[in-house]
Amino acid sequence: MSDVALLVGEAFSPWTIKARWALDHCGVDYLYREYTPGLSEPWLRWKLNRWREPVSVPVLLTRRQAVLGSWAIAQYAAQRAGDARLGDMTDIQTWDNISELGLAAARTRVVRAVLADDRALDESVPLLPSGARFLLRPVARRVAQRLDRKYAHLAWPHAHRDALVSLRAALARARSGYVLDRFSYADITMSVLLEAVAPSSGPQVLGPAHRACWRNAELATEFADLLAWRDSLR
Numbered sequence: 001m002s003d004v005a006l007l008v009g010e011a012f013s014p015w016t017i018k019a020r021w022a023l024d025h026c027g028v029d030y031l032y033r034e035y036t037p038g039l040s041e042p043w044l045r046w047k048l049n050r051w052r053e054p055v056s057v058p059v060l061l062t063r064r065q066a067v068l069g070s071w072a073i074a075q076y077a078a079q080r081a082g083d084a085r086l087g088d089m090t091d092i093q094t095w096d097n098i099s100e101l102g103l104a105a106a107r108t109r110v111v112r113a114v115l116a117d118d119r120a121l122d123e124s125v126p127l128l129p130s131g132a133r134f135l136l137r138p139v140a141r142r143v144a145q146r147l148d149r150k151y152a153h154l155a156w157p158h159a160h161r162d163a164l165v166s167l168r169a170a171l172a173r174a175r176s177g178y179v180l181d182r183f184s185y186a187d188i189t190m191s192v193l194l195e196a197v198a199p200s201s202g203p204q205v206l207g208p209a210h211r212a213c214w215r216n217a218e219l220a221t222e223f224a225d226l227l228a229w230r231d232s233l234r
């Protein structure tokens with residue numbers, strides 16, 4: 001393997017956004033490879049030599065190790081930076097736990113919205129021209145059903161909204177414009193909760209049917225202040 005690490009992820013995914021943002025903020029060089037659920041899984045299992053346990057992305061493959069999951073990747077980035085530019089990761093873990101609970105609920109909502117929308121299922125098939133994608137719709141449906149089964153046990157009702165309420169309270173408490181007294185990984189991990197309110201990815205990353213599945217109109221109205229805050233961060 002080359003000296004430059006390889007980040008494997010899904011460009012639209014809040015967890016991949018967390019990992020990329022942490023690596024970029026810490027000035028860590030890496031290459032990026034897009035992951036397609038189902039299709040890319042055998043390759044990732046082979047790279048990780050992990051044949052039984054579930055695999056998910058993001059994963060950072062370095063010459064020495066495989067760093068699994070956004071939190072471990074952020075810690076790796078902080079170590080590589082060698083300073084406190086992501087903040088005190090011990091304090092921030094609580095925020096990451098809140099973010100993970102909220103995102104788990106959001107993920108199950110989105111996967112079920114995709115399952116209920118043939119256009120979104122067709123968009124998940126990357127290899128065929130758009131007019132022929134319906135042919136693979138049953139395969140796309142099976143992949144989405146598998147994702148639903150894989151992650152549904154982590155989804156608690158209201159956890160997404162609860163996490164947004166906690167974010168709003170933290171911003172009001174800190175009065176710095178950030179979750180803590182200055183920009184840190186707490187802002188990264190909490191702001192990506194808004195990907196499942198109004199996604200920030202452009203059309204080259206998220207097709208129109210998927211964008212509609214990620215969007216939550218009710219939460220977008222209730223948390224318009226947090227969307228404006230998210231947009232001001234980048």
Ligand SMILES: N[C@@H](CCC(=O)N[C@@H](CS)C(=O)NCC(=O)O)C(=O)O
Pocket residue numbers: 010013015037038055056057058068069070071100107147150
């Ligand atoms: N706790 C993990 C969660 C990662 C995660 O949920 N990944 C999903 C993104 S939607 C995934 O890999 N989905 C594709 C699959 O499971 O095949 C992290 O922080 O990285």
